[in-house]
Amino acid sequence: MWNGVLCGLLAGAMWGMVFIVPELLSAFTPMEMAVGRYTAYGAIALALMLPRLKSLMRRLDRSDCLALVRHALAGNIVYYMLLAMGVKLAGVAPTSLIIGVLPISVTLMGRKDHGAVPLRQLAMPLLVTATGIACINVDVFTHAQAAGGSLWRISLGVLCATGALFCWSWYTLDNARYLKQHHHFSSAEWSALYGLSSGLIALVIGAMAFAVWRGDITGAAAVASGRDWTTFWITNALLALGASVIGNHLWNIASRRVPVTLSGQLILFETLFALLYGFIYKHQWPRVLEAVAIVLLATGVLWSVRVHALEEEVHGA
Template sequence: MWNGVACGLLAGAMWGMVFIVPELLSAFTPVEMAVGRYTAYGAIALGLMLPRIKRLISRLDRSDCLALVRHALAGNIVYYMLLALGVQLAGVAPTSLIIGVLPISVTLMGRKDHGAVPLRQLAMPLLVTATGIACINIDVFTHAQAAGGSLWHTTLGVLCAAGALACWSWYTLDNARYLKQHHHFSSAEWSALYGLSSGLIALVLGGIAFAIWHADITGAAGAASGRDWTAFWITNGLLALGASVIGNHFWNIASRRVPVTLSGQLILFETLFALLYGFIYKQQWPRLLEVAAIVLLTCGVLWSVRVHALEEEVHGG
């Protein structure tokens, strides 16, 4: 189980980067960012699986194809478009911390799965986690109001973040359940197929978007306007490699090695790393309530890990 926890931590470190990229590429739309990221992801996945692509595709059955399509949409493309729009409208901290509710939503949704720890044993860790999330949201919205930000933009950003939360909650459970029930692909193989399906869907989406709206600024004028396509593809290529290829591979390993209720808690690492990267990017120290939230979220995760470890020892012995 501890190898699964370590893989969950590493996945969170990779995924935390996705909250900074919309700030770096603010001149681009969420659709463009999603298409760029997942086209790059698909290209990398294709390169990795090229020597054995025929053998892998021949092993796909109808249920595998349906799973890959729904996971690519819910867990990648739609999720990331909503996340990017949430970051652009409401900011990194509100978006990352609304999505940080995932441990609670996934734990509650997966409470009847095999191997799940009874909720009464998780009541205190979840309470600590909820308190941490409450602290950071109080801080974020208090400062947003004091800064005189647009209420409409903030509200729309919050709704987008909530939509991203719904997408990822469903994807997390469905992916974990599918991997536990189907063992004919390794974690690396499934991650590569997942990336390829995401890339193909992104290409289709990009083609539709280009057909509808294809006006653009390129060259020196594009760079001056912030729409620097060289920076766009370099950033998305690095994000695809780090967050999508490496991060998803670590997460697939974690999903197979820990109960669903614990995998929900491990997603908090993404929130913590997103906050860390955000503070570094803005070159500022966290405020008091932000520090309290980080401490509480960390304690909640570690407490939950400990509860699961004790439960595993009891049933294993």
């Protein structure tokens, strides 16, 4: 189990980067960022799986294809569009902490899965996590009001982040259940197929968007406006390699080695790394409530890991 926990932590470190990219590419729309990221992801996945492409395609059945399509949409493209919009409107910290509700939503949704720890044993860790999430939300809206920010804009950002939360919660459960029930693909193979399907869908969406709207600025004017396409593709390629290829592969390993209720807790590492990267990017220390939230969230996830470890020891004995 502990190898699964380590893989979950490293996946969180990779995924935390996705909250910073919308800040770096603020001149681009969430749809452009999603299409760029997953087109790059698809290209990298295709290159990695090319020597085994025919063998993998022969092993695909109808249920695999349906799973790949729904996971690509819910877990990648739609999720990232909503996340990017949340970051643009509400900021990195509130968006990442709303996504941080995942441990609670996934745990509750997966409470009947095999190997799940009874909720009564997770009550205190979940309460600590919920308190941390409450702290960050109080801080966000209080700070925005004091700074004269638009509450409507932040509320819309929070709504988008909540939509991303629901997408990722459903994907996390469905992906974990599917991997536990189907063993004809390794974690690396499934991650590559997942990337290829995401890339194909992103290309279709991009082509449809281009057919509707073809206008764009290029050259020096593009650089001046922030719409620098060279920077756009380099950033998305690095994000696709780190967060999508490496991060998803690590997460698939974790999903196979830990109970669903614990996998929900491990996603919290993404939130903690996103906060860390955000503070570094903005060259600022966390405010008091933000620091309290970080401590509470870290305590909640470590407590939950301990509960699962004790439960495993009891059943193992």
